[in-house]
Amino acid sequence: MRCYAVFVLSVLVASVCIGDSKSARILGLFNFNGRSHFVMFEALLKGLAARGHQVHVVGHFPQKNPVPNYTDISVEGSIPAVFNNFTVPGAVEFGKYDNVLRFVFQTSVDMCEILMEHPKLQELLHSNETYDLIITELFAVDCLIGFSHRFKAPFISMTSSVMLPWGNDRVGNSDHPAYTSNFFLPYTHHMTIGQRIINTVFTEILKLGHYMFAELPWDKLSKKYYGQDIPPLSELKKRTSLILVNSHFSLTNPRPTVPGVVEVGGLHIQHGGKLPEDLKNFLDKATEGVIYFSLGSLIMGETLPEDKFEIFTAVFSQLPQRSCGRQTEMSVCRTSEPLGGYHNSKY
Structure with missing residues (x-):
């Protein structure tokens, strides 16, 4: 399955250079309603559509004007907006570790449950659609990768930041805490022995927290939506064929990566536009x-x-x-x- 997904993506990339190729049917699934996240995903999705692939997108930001080969399955308004919705004092309070992690580990599960009840998602889930590839976001709880099991399609994930601590294991990517600093800590790869100890402990706590407070709660709910035969997230996420990461070694600390992790920082930057x-x-x-x-x-x-x-x-x-x-x-x-x-x- 993983090799097939990499082959499909290779064909898509090759179409950039070759021009004419057989189009693929691609399903994009994005449960978080953060505009700054979707900017990156949208660039890839619209790029694939521009090259002739049929792209269906479940998300909170439908296109204002029709885009050829791009079909929105909009769930806009189903979850309270976060775009331009925080005051400065509120953001300072939200930025505290316990509040951020509560959102990532618990609130995201509640948001996923609301989303899975949406009529359009229910319609898609019980449809006879077929897809060659599924694209999801790697952020909080991976509640939508169950669609890859439902449609028996390979999937890749995208993250709008550097790699998150709970993202490495699914593709066997190295995150040795002696020289790979945690995304949530202000350390570089030049760490003191004390910082390395903190980095190690904090990284393992985050992985354990994500498993206990995001994965396990969703495992209990997923059978309600995907059926009793749905594997646990710990198994599903290891079927990830590729992760596209919105980072670049020239801007962040150099990190070791396996072929299944590709840095694509700047993917969303558009060229040739006109300024007011x-x-x-x-x-x-x-x-x-x-x-x-x-x-x-x-x-x-x-x-x-x-x-x-x-x-x-x-x-x-x-x-x-x-x-x-x-x-x-x-x-x-x-x-x-x-x-x-x-x-x-x-x-």
């Missing part, structure tokens, strides 16, 4: 460069406390570079003039 005219002019006139400040897609920039905002603007006003800061859907851009040289544009 006012933004283009703003950048063209930035002879000293531009600083772009953003709190990401989850946090509402306007909730940054006023005193903190004033600190940023005071510092930026003393720099020769022009600066832009994202506030919700609006980017606030500053020229090299002292405070007050701002204009708003929607980018």
Whole structure:
């Protein structure tokens, strides 16, 4: 099964160069409703569709305009939105280890249960569709890889960050804690003996926590949706044929990888697009460069406390570079003039 999936993906990649090839039927399954995650997945899915493959996508971000060969199975609105939904103080509180892990290990299971009850997912689950390849996200609980068992199709996974601690074992990838720092710790590959001990213990705790609080609870629920013959996640995830990771050794610490793990950092970067005219002019006139400040897609920039905002603007006003800061859907851009040289544009 794994070799077949790698063969299918090789054919897909080859079609980029050859042009004409037999198209494949591909099912993308993405249960988490994080826009910043889906940006990466969408780039691959739309790229495959552009090359003639039939792509069906279960997700929370349907295309606004029809895309040839790309079919949305939208579950938009089924789960509370996280995009642009956090205040700065709320994000600080959420960022604490216990809250993050509670979300990854427990809340994600609840979200999966809601998703599996969705009429469109139930319709797909009981359909007679056939697929050559399934693509899923490796993030929290792998609740949708049961579709690979249901459709008897190989699957690959994508992660929008560096490899997560519980992702390595499924393809036999090395994550030796003596020189591979944990994603959740602020260490580099140059660690002291104390940091290596902490890195080792924390990595094993995360793997155990993911198994006990994400995998086992979902195993109890999966039989309800996929049938009594569904294997446990610990078995299903080891059928992963390939993992595409949104990292690159030039930006993160070099990590050893097996052929089943491929770094594709920058996959989502588009070329040849046109900037809004006012933004283009703003950048063209930035002879000293531009600083772009953003709190990401989850946090509402306007909730940054006023005193903190004033600190940023005071510092930026003393720099020769022009600066832009994202506030919700609006980017606030500053020229090299002292405070007050701002204009708003929607980018």
